[in-house]
Amino acid sequence: MNSNDATRIMDYAQNKLEDNRVFEMLQSEKLESLKASIEDIQESIKLRKQLSDEIVKKFDKAIMDTDNFIIKLHEVDRRSELIRGEQMKLKNKQLDLEAKKIEEQVNCWRDVALLKKELREHLQEFREKENRSTMLDSILDSRM
Secondary structure, three states, rough: OOHHHHHHHHHHHHHHHHHHHHHHHHHHHHHHHHHHHHHHHHHHHHHHHHEEEEEHHHHHHHHHHHHHHHHHHHHHOOOOHHHHHHHHHHHHHHHHHHHHHHHHHHHHHHHHHHHHHHHHHHHHHHHHHHHHHHHHHHHHHHHH
C-alpha cells in the first residue's frame, strides 16, 4: 500500500466521520423539533381543559345567581302575574345558560380529542424517527 492509498483511506474515513456527525446532528434536530411539538400539544390540551373549567364555573355561577333571583322574586309576591312572567323569563335564560354550558363541555371534549389525535400522530412519528435513528446509528457504528 502506497502513501496515496493511505491518504485516500484516511480522507475517506475522515469524510465518513464528518458525514456521520452531520447526520446525527440533523436527526437530533428533527427529534428535538418533534419533542417540542409534542410538549406544545400537551400544554394546549391542559390549557383547553383549564379554560373549559373556568367557563363552566362562570356558567354555574350565573345559573345559581339567576336561581337565587327567581327565589327572591317569589318571596316578594307569589301571586303577581308580572313576577311570574319575569320568573318564567329568568327560567328560560337559565335553560339557555345550561345549554351553553353543555355546548362548551362538548366543544372542549371535541377540541381535546382533536389535540390528542394530533398528539398520537406526533408521538408515532417521534418513535419511528427515534427507532430509525437508533437503527442507522448501529449500522454506521458497525461499518467503522
